[in-house]
Amino acid sequence: MNDPIHTGTQAVWGGEEKSWMQGATQVPVVHSVSFGYTDMDEWLQVANGERPGHIYGRNTNPTVQAFEEKVRLLEGADAATSAATGMGIISSTLFALLRAKDRVVSIKDTYGGTSKLFFEFLPRFNVDAVLCDTEDHEAIETEIAKGCRLVYLETPTNPTIKILDLERLAGAAKKAGAIVVVDNTFATPINQNPLQLGADLVLHSATKFLGGHADALGGVICGNRDLVKKIYHFREINGATLHPMAAYLLLRGMKTLHLRVARQNESALDIARFLWEHPAVGRVYYPGLETHDNYDIACRQMRGFGGMLSFELKENTLDAAKRFLPRLKYAHAAANLGAVETIVGMPATTSHVECTAQERAAMGIPEGLIRYSTGIEDPRDLIADLKQALAGM
Numbered sequence: 375m376n377d378p379i380h381t382g383t384q385a386v387w388g389g390e391e392k393s394w395m396q397g398a399t400q401v402p403v404v405h406s407v408s409f410g411y412t413d414m415d416e417w418l419q420v421a422n423g424e425r426p427g428h429i430y431g432r433n434t435n436p437t438v439q440a441f442e443e444k445v446r447l448l449e450g451a452d453a454a455t456s457a458a459t460g461m462g463i464i465s466s467t468l469f470a471l472l473r474a475k476d477r478v479v480s481i482k483d484t485y486g487g488t489s490k491l492f493f494e495f496l497p498r499f500n501v502d503a504v505l506c507d508t509e510d511h512e513a514i515e516t517e518i519a520k521g522c523r524l525v526y527l528e529t530p531t532n533p534t535i536k537i538l539d540l541e542r543l544a545g546a547a548k549k550a551g552a553i554v555v556v557d558n559t560f561a562t563p564i565n566q567n568p569l570q571l572g573a574d575l576v577l578h579s580a581t582k583f584l585g586g587h588a589d590a591l592g593g594v595i596c597g598n599r600d601l602v603k604k605i606y607h608f609r610e611i612n613g614a615t616l617h618p619m620a621a622y623l624l625l626r627g628m629k630t631l632h633l634r635v636a637r638q639n640e641s642a643l644d645i646a647r648f649l650w651e652h653p654a655v656g657r658v659y660y661p662g663l664e665t666h667d668n669y670d671i672a673c674r675q676m677r678g679f680g681g682m683l684s685f686e687l688k689e690n691t692l693d694a695a696k697r698f699l700p701r702l703k704y705a706h707a708a709a710n711l712g713a714v715e716t717i718v719g720m721p722a723t724t725s726h727v728e729c730t731a732q733e734r735a736a737m738g739i740p741e742g743l744i745r746y747s748t749g750i751e752d753p754r755d756l757i758a759d760l761k762q763a764l765a766g767m
């Protein structure tokens with residue numbers, strides 16, 4: 375009957391209508407912790423989930439719900455729930471869906487905090503995580519075929535921007551009867567929708583591109599209704615609830631998600647090409663370059679290659695990176711990504727700070743690697759800035 379509306383319109387309007395009040399055109403920030411009732415039967419029905427409404431802020435909140443609804447629509451999912459941070463939703467998901475003696479198949483390049491869950495916390499509950507070489511699809515399929523409860527994927531990866539074939543791996547997981555979870559933080563729903571490629575659940579650190587302004591933490595997961603319900607139930611009990619003020623900031627940021635990501639896609643490709651040709655630069659990691667190992671997979675499953683790239687200086691050492699970063703004028707050297715401002719960092723001081731140099735080397739992360747999160751500045755100024763910073767390196 376109705377044509378599906380386009381992503382840009384969904385980013386602006388999606389999920390908001392139900393929360394408007396008294397003619398306000400914006401979603402209100404509802405700070406109230408509890409929600410009162412004069413009719414005790416109505417209260418009981420809401421409490422039992424038999425009718426919509428709110429009881430207590432640790433469980434649900436109208437501003438938080440509007441945020442979840444917007445992400446749900448952008449990912450084309452049946453259901454969504456959120457948490458205070460990306461790690462809040464990732465840990466809630468794993469602890470809600472896994473039991474003792476379960477096996478998880480994942481990759482070596484998951485986000486640092488996620489790999490901590492795999493290495494340090496899940497084994498305490500007798501959950502075994504097998505972490506495969508990220509680009510060895512056959513090895514991942516072999517591990518999946520041995521049987522597992524959950525397959526946990528991330529693409530593009532941090533910080534070497536590797537690409538996984540989601541359709542292929544989700545197919546292997548389906549055959550093994552495993553749940554497929556994808557961290558879509560780097561791609562955003564503008565560039566990639568894992569649910570359409572066979573995933574059961576897609577999650578985001580909303581702190582990054584979704585919010586886009588580096589001023590609010592949040593996490594969100596969307597997908598299969600029964601699975602989301604289990605994750606919500608665990609999160610309401612562990613208490614890692616998204617704050618309504620953060621939900622509002624994330625919601626406001628998402629209204630420009632499509633514009634920001636379109637600019638970041640374009641600028642990052644220009645910058646990757648510029649770096650590729652620069653004599654002071656070694657390897658450049660960006661899936662939009664034809665030289666990327668999995669360029670063909672990226673072309674098939676992504677609508678844009680994203681704002682994240684990384685590169686090595688010719689002098690590929692931590693010392694050289696330390697000299698280079700402060701020379702950049704239009705880039706915060708900080709442990710974050712996905713914001714309107716360009717952000718740079720070294721895995722050795724940001725995402726992989728907990729690892730030793732040897733561990734980073736074993737993961738294929740060069741000591742001098744520089745991660746570049748492209749902002750929405752004019753790309754001509756970003757390239758000029760890189761050019762002056764690279765001069766004499």
Ligand SMILES: *Cc1c(COP(=O)(O)O)cnc(C)c1O
Pocket residue numbers: 459460461462485487532557559560579580581582591592593
């Ligand atoms: C930052 C990040 C996370 C964790 O999110 P927080 O909001 O910092 O808890 C998870 N996955 C990826 C890919 C990230 O970049």
